[in-house]
Amino acid sequence: MKIQYLGTAAAEGIPAIFCDCETCRKSALAGGRNIRTRSQALIDDCLLVDFPADTYMHFLQYGVPMTKIKSCLLTHSHLDHLHTDDLAMRRDGFAHIRESFPLTFYSDVSGYELIRAAKERYNIADDTVAAELLALNEPFEVEGYKVVALRAAHDPKSTPVVFLIEKDGKTLFYSNDTSEYPEESMEYLKTLKKPLDLISLDCTEACNHATYIGHLSLERCIALRQTLLDIGAADKNTKFILNHFSHNGENVLYDDFVKIAAEYGFDVTYDGMVVEF
Ligand SMILES: [Zn+2]
Numbered sequence: 001m002k003i004q005y006l007g008t009a010a011a012e013g014i015p016a017i018f019c020d021c022e023t024c025r026k027s028a029l030a031g032g033r034n035i036r037t038r039s040q041a042l043i044d045d046c047l048l049v050d051f052p053a054d055t056y057m058h059f060l061q062y063g064v065p066m067t068k069i070k071s072c073l074l075t076h077s078h079l080d081h082l083h084t085d086d087l088a089m090r091r092d093g094f095a096h097i098r099e100s101f102p103l104t105f106y107s108d109v110s111g112y113e114l115i116r117a118a119k120e121r122y123n124i125a126d127d128t129v130a131a132e133l134l135a136l137n138e139p140f141e142v143e144g145y146k147v148v149a150l151r152a153a154h155d156p157k158s159t160p161v162v163f164l165i166e167k168d169g170k171t172l173f174y175s176n177d178t179s180e181y182p183e184e185s186m187e188y189l190k191t192l193k194k195p196l197d198l199i200s201l202d203c204t205e206a207c208n209h210a211t212y213i214g215h216l217s218l219e220r221c222i223a224l225r226q227t228l229l230d231i232g233a234a235d236k237n238t239k240f241i242l243n244h245f246s247h248n249g250e251n252v253l254y255d256d257f258v259k260i261a262a263e264y265g266f267d268v269t270y271d272g273m274v275v276e277f
């Protein structure tokens with residue numbers, strides 16, 4: 001399986017559009033991997049995860065084959081993960097589509113309703129954009145992948161989920177916009193038949209010592225990794241990658257944080273990063 005991280009920031013991006021903080025100024029100066037756009041990922045060039053406003057930029061920058069993509073998993077409905085207005089660009093005349101199929105979004109309630117509202121607002125036909133309501137803790141099939149959505153610990157109004165994505169004996173756990181998982185999700189993770197191959201964790205706060213619900217920091221990722229090892233959801237072969245960063249995190253600049261995270265055995269995402277496993 002291959003995952004490409006197209007965007008790796010929290011809602012503001014790094015640098016943030018209206019921000020004059022030290023991190024944003026430094027990241028703009030340093031450029032390269034220190035620049036982060038809003039979160040999105042692409043699996044094996046065919047399965048999209050999330051649809052932020054930066055989708056268009058990712059399409060330009062990484063050649064995302066948007067005309068061929070049929071399916072998108074949505075983690076939740078926050079604006080850095082779902083920008084429904086761009087769905088209007090798939091309508092007749094705005095897009096000339098050779099092969100007719102809907103772009104189908106798989107989402108829990110909030111994202112599902114936002115997509116349905118956008119379809120109504122822009123009069124988007126069912127064969128252009130479709131929305132499927134997820135059932136939690138139950139495997140379903142998308143594009144030949146076995147996918148399970150688990151409840152995330154994040155703003156409940158955004159109906160947040162994290163995804164287990166499995167194919168050809170490999171499983172990716174795409175897990176951001178969550179803090180330590182709720183009990184029902186932990187229970188599911190305890191039932192996994194074999195350890196996960198790649199676990200992508202939220203590290204919004206980098207080196208901050210924070211305790212709030214909804215995101216994680218490096219020290220909390222260290223503890224969560226231990227929990228996942230203890231319940232058998234991970235083992236020594238599991239690759240742990242930290243993702244989804246905010247300019248408000250301490251030492252969050254890629255050039256600084258990649259060295260700090262490496263001391264604890266974590267890789268750090270950057271926009272455009274490809275991982276094959
Ligand atoms: Zn986010």
Ligand SMILES: [Zn+2]
Pocket residue numbers: 015016019020021022023024025247248
């Ligand atoms: Zn800033």
Ligand SMILES: [Zn+2]
Pocket residue numbers: 076078154158177
């Ligand atoms: Zn969020």
